Structure formats: structure tokens, C-alpha cells
Amino acid sequence: MSITGPLRITVYRNLWLAVLVSNVGLWMQTVGAQWLLVGEPNASTLVSLVQTASLMPVFLLALPAGALADSLDRRRLLLTVQTALALIGGALTLVTALGDVPPALLLAFTFALGAGQALTLPAWQATIPDLVPRDQLVSASALGSISVNAARAIGPAVAGLLIAQAGAAVVFGVNALTFVLFAVVLAAWRPPAGTAPHTPEPFTSAVRAGSRYVRHSPVVRRILLRAVLFIAPGNALWALLPLVASQRLGFGSGGYGLMLAVLGAGAVAGAFLLAPIRDRVSNNQMLLAAGVVYAAVLAVLGLVRTPAVVMLALLPAGLAWVAVLSTINASMQLFLPGWVRARGLSIYQIVVAAAQALPALAWGLLADLTSLPVALTAAAGLMLAGTLTLRLWALIDTRDMDRAPAVFWPEPHLTLEPDPRVGPVLVSVRYQVTAENTPAFITAMDAVRRSVQRTGAYRWGLFQDGAGAGTFVEVYLVPSWAEHLRQHEGRLTGADRAAEERARALAEGAPEVSHLFPAGARPGGS
Missing domain, CATH: 1.20.1250.20 (MFS general substrate transporter like domains)
Structure with missing residues (x-):
């Protein structure tokens, strides 16, 4: 060109x-x-x-x-x-x-x-x-x-x-x-109209x-x-x-x-x-x-x-x-x-x-x-x-990385409507993984960790349930509900989607996602 x-x-x-x-x-x-x-x-x-x-x-x-x-x-x-x-x-x-x-x-x-x-x-x-x-x-x-x-x-x-x-x-x-x-x-x-932040x-x-x-x-x-x-x-x-x-x-x-x-x-x-x-x-x-x-x-x-x-x-x-x-x-x-x-x-x-x-x-x-x-x-x-x-420290090749915005996390379904300022918010994602897929799953989740932390989380961990064979729980803390919604609404890219899909392909069925708020958090506007 x-x-x-x-x-x-x-x-x-x-x-x-x-x-x-x-x-x-x-x-x-x-x-x-x-x-x-x-x-x-x-x-x-x-x-x-x-x-x-x-x-x-x-x-x-x-x-x-x-x-x-x-x-x-x-x-x-x-x-x-x-x-x-x-x-x-x-x-x-x-x-x-x-x-x-x-x-x-x-x-x-x-x-x-x-x-x-x-x-x-x-x-x-x-x-x-x-x-x-x-x-x-x-x-x-x-x-x-x-x-x-x-x-x-x-x-x-x-x-x-x-x-x-x-x-x-x-x-x-x-x-x-x-x-x-x-x-x-x-x-x-x-x-053009719409280029300034809303x-x-x-x-x-x-x-x-x-x-x-x-x-x-x-x-x-x-x-x-x-x-x-x-x-x-x-x-x-x-x-x-x-x-x-x-x-x-x-x-x-x-x-x-x-x-x-x-x-x-x-x-x-x-x-x-x-x-x-x-x-x-x-x-x-x-x-x-x-x-x-x-x-x-x-x-x-x-x-x-x-x-x-x-x-x-x-x-x-x-x-x-x-x-x-x-x-x-x-x-x-x-x-x-x-x-x-x-x-x-x-x-x-x-x-x-x-x-x-x-x-x-x-x-x-x-x-x-x-x-x-x-x-x-x-x-x-x-x-x-x-x-x-x-x-030792060459530039990382990014030619095959999809950098376009990707909105692929499902919309959270909650029984309460929290104030956007409430936080921190604890997000947990529960996976079922077979024994033969466990090592590859743990490796794949490292890319998910970086994705989640780049886009909003300040703490992240992956834990294995001691009572349930093959049960893994990903947990991370986001400073506020508004910050987590920004993750849902446009902070992730196609490369983040690919990393998450690689990890989820190694799990059995769809993961279970929970959003936990500080006890006593008030609904929005109250």
C-alpha cells in the first residue's frame, strides 16, 4: 500500500x-x-x-x-x-x-x-x-x-x-x-456525530x-x-x-x-x-x-x-x-x-x-x-x-490477532438492579472439566486471566473444588458494577473471544456464571 x-x-x-x-x-x-x-x-x-x-x-x-x-x-x-x-x-x-x-x-x-x-x-x-x-x-x-x-x-x-x-x-x-x-x-x-464518548x-x-x-x-x-x-x-x-x-x-x-x-x-x-x-x-x-x-x-x-x-x-x-x-x-x-x-x-x-x-x-x-x-x-x-x-525479547507477532471489538458475554440476568457505583463485584464462573482435559484447561485459562484483568478485574483466581471431581471455579473482582458492564459492552476483542472459546471447548457444557455484590448493596436509584 x-x-x-x-x-x-x-x-x-x-x-x-x-x-x-x-x-x-x-x-x-x-x-x-x-x-x-x-x-x-x-x-x-x-x-x-x-x-x-x-x-x-x-x-x-x-x-x-x-x-x-x-x-x-x-x-x-x-x-x-x-x-x-x-x-x-x-x-x-x-x-x-x-x-x-x-x-x-x-x-x-x-x-x-x-x-x-x-x-x-x-x-x-x-x-x-x-x-x-x-x-x-x-x-x-x-x-x-x-x-x-x-x-x-x-x-x-x-x-x-x-x-x-x-x-x-x-x-x-x-x-x-x-x-x-x-x-x-x-x-x-x-x-462526525457519535465520535465523542457518550x-x-x-x-x-x-x-x-x-x-x-x-x-x-x-x-x-x-x-x-x-x-x-x-x-x-x-x-x-x-x-x-x-x-x-x-x-x-x-x-x-x-x-x-x-x-x-x-x-x-x-x-x-x-x-x-x-x-x-x-x-x-x-x-x-x-x-x-x-x-x-x-x-x-x-x-x-x-x-x-x-x-x-x-x-x-x-x-x-x-x-x-x-x-x-x-x-x-x-x-x-x-x-x-x-x-x-x-x-x-x-x-x-x-x-x-x-x-x-x-x-x-x-x-x-x-x-x-x-x-x-x-x-x-x-x-x-x-x-x-x-x-x-x-x-531473547523479540516483538510478539500480532498479525493473526483479532483486535475488533467483540460483545459475546451474555447479558447478566439479576433479580435486583444494583447501583452502577456499587462494588467491588465478585464474578464466579463454574466449569466441569474431565481429567484428561484438565492440564490443557488450566493452561488455556491463563490467557483468559490476562483478558479479564486487562479489561477490568484487579484480582483473579482459578480454584478446584475439593469435593467435586473436575469442578473448577474462576473468580475475579471488578471495582464496580459499572466497570463490569463495560467488560460486557465493548472492552473485549475478537482475540479475547478466541482465548475464552479455547478454554470453554475443554469444559463439559456451558459454565455457570454468578455475580456477587457486597451484602446490603442498594438497588440503583434508591
Whole structure:
């Protein structure tokens, strides 16, 4: 399928272009902030702190942001956040234009802008599957990488020229205007009726549900692990590149912008070059090749001082970076069901941000304590070691998993109508299993356990009746009756149905299901 297929959808194309322009502004903002700090004492640490300050809010706020994006109208949420970001960017522009900005104040503004991005990312990424058909999600993910990396190619180059000609305040002002543009496009977009949540979950419950889903999903946990093992050492390049430019190659702001432009150009070219390759190699083969290439580039940055060689090495670095991140992001988009998509993606963003923000500071401190070559070659070794763990911790193949919503649990028949808030609710399911099927049944129920816990249960157990031969009882606790009804009404997928059918095929007859409420629970409305 063509990588540009999603761009034929007018709404997606308009929003994608707005996000591209916003990403350009954010890279201009980053370069402007970093370049203001290059001449400060302890520059290695301060420059690295720009990334930490911009990414740490994602680590702190993304999960609450995901809960909001799954519960509120995403368009209105995005519109509100872009308006606030425009005001913050305008204030930074004014302060910078009036005089020198102390490092602490600059980092505080950077943190505030990062907080806005933390609220934007889950809502935007969760909106994409509503705009693009499922069979084009991989292309949309690649286009997302193109947006980020085209911005990385354009933004720093433009920022370098503007800083040299007009100063950092102009760069910050352009960034503020990009938020205004995004807000205008959002205001013009009218989503189809019915896309906003009808019965939003309570905020605290929604946050817990998102965390619970990831905790009990081996597929998501493995995706997150692969992201950390690549990004933590790989981020040494982004954190230390301004210092490579100024201290090892003797470049000014324009040269640094050119280096970032080369990286971005490699990433954009990679997105197009990788599209036909994906049909012939597995995701794990892609990650292996990209990790080896990126490790080699880190070694070149640490050991070589020839500008032309370093510039050439940055091209495959951009390609490898986009190969890994687009593969991982698409894997998340394709696997997560709609009801928890924003929360799952927000946890992904938390992990990605943490894998960039915390190691960025560590690489800066290591470079200060030792030298740039030591820090970069150490990152190269760590990258290679992490890549080789693919033999142990490969991405789980999900191509045959049915991720469509599946409503297959029968409607509960109760003699009372409990208040939806009552809880906890104890659900018990009684099975009869022959002796020869018992080992296979116990194994099959492990997949049922993960399914039930992903979708709402916080305790689960499988017990055998000591008095009844072949009688097994599955029991689990759900926080409230409303939470259990959500399991019935759309949280389960076709893959969950298949797991349950495998277990029930090993039992005799239909299982007996009971719902137990706290003693004295009142009927709804009383």
C-alpha cells in the first residue's frame, strides 16, 4: 500500500499538515533554547536539560492526558491545549525580546510547552484511527514519522538562520504562531456525530484502567521494552549533538542546524525507502538492522572529527531512528483496542519520554565528567548490547490477532438492579472439566486471566473444588458494577473471544456464571 494513501483523506491531510507545521515550530524552539545555553557554564548539562525539561512533562502528565482523551471530546481538548500553548509561546517571545533569559526561566518555559505537548500527543494519536482505515494505519504511522523528521530537517535549519540574523526571540515567536495555525485547523474540523464518548468513565477509574491494561498485556509490555532498549542509548546522539557541532567540529548555529537537517533528511528518505522493504522483512529483522546501524553511527560521532564523514553518518542514523520508532508506534496503534487507545498510547509516550529525558541528562553528565568521545562510544556499546537482546525479547507477532471489538458475554440476568457505583463485584464462573482435559484447561485459562484483568478485574483466581471431581471455579473482582458492564459492552476483542472459546471447548457444557455484590448493596436509584 502507498505510504501517501492517508493523505488522500481531506481531514487527515489538513490535520497532518497542521501537525507538521507545529513540529517545525517545536524543533525551532528546541534549537533556540539549546543555542542560548551553549555559552553558559556547565553547558553540557544545561543543553541536555532542554530535552529533559521538554520531555519530562510527558513522563508526568501523559497518562492523565490519555484518560482525558479517552473520556472527553478530543477535538475540543486539542483546541483548548493549542490555545494555551500559543499564549505560553507568546509570553516566552516577549520575555526573550526584552532581554537575556536566565537559564532557569528558559527551562521553566520549556517545561510548560512540554506540558502542552504531553496533553496533545495522546489525543492526536488516538484520533488517527478514527480518521484513517485500519489497513492504512501503518502508512499513517510512517507519515507521522515523516512529519517529525521533516520538521527535524526544516526546523533546525530555519532556526539556525533566524538566530544568526534576528535572534532567538523571533524563533520563539514563530513557534507560537504554529500553535495558532493548528488551533485554526482544529476549529474548522467538524467530526462526525457519535465520535465523542457518550458515557465517559470517571477520571480516576479511567487512569487505573489504562495502567491495568498495559500491566496485563504481554504484547504492549514487549513493545515498551524494545522502545527503551533503543531510545535510551540512541538519545545520546540528540542530547550531545549541539556539543559535537560546537566543540568537536567547530560549527556555529547554522552548522548545527545543518546537522539536524541531514538527520531529518535521512529519516524522511528512510520512511519512503522502508515502505517496500517492510513487505519482505519482519519487524524484528527491521529492529535488528536499525540497531546495528545506529550503534555504528554513535561510534563514528565519538571517534571521528572530520565534518564530511560525520555528516554522511547522520543520514543512516535518521533512517535507523525512523525505522525503529515507526515500527514500534504502528505496532501499538494496531494492537490497542479503541476503548483504551489514548491511555495505552499515553503510557507509550511516557516510556518514550522517560527513555529520552532521563538518559539525556545522564549522557550530559557523563560527557562533563569524562569527555564526549567516551559518552558517545559508551552509548554505541549499550545500543549494540540492547539490539542483540532481540534473540531473547523479540516483538510478539500480532498479525493473526483479532483486535475488533467483540460483545459475546451474555447479558447478566439479576433479580435486583444494583447501583452502577456499587462494588467491588465478585464474578464466579463454574466449569466441569474431565481429567484428561484438565492440564490443557488450566493452561488455556491463563490467557483468559490476562483478558479479564486487562479489561477490568484487579484480582483473579482459578480454584478446584475439593469435593467435586473436575469442578473448577474462576473468580475475579471488578471495582464496580459499572466497570463490569463495560467488560460486557465493548472492552473485549475478537482475540479475547478466541482465548475464552479455547478454554470453554475443554469444559463439559456451558459454565455457570454468578455475580456477587457486597451484602446490603442498594438497588440503583434508591
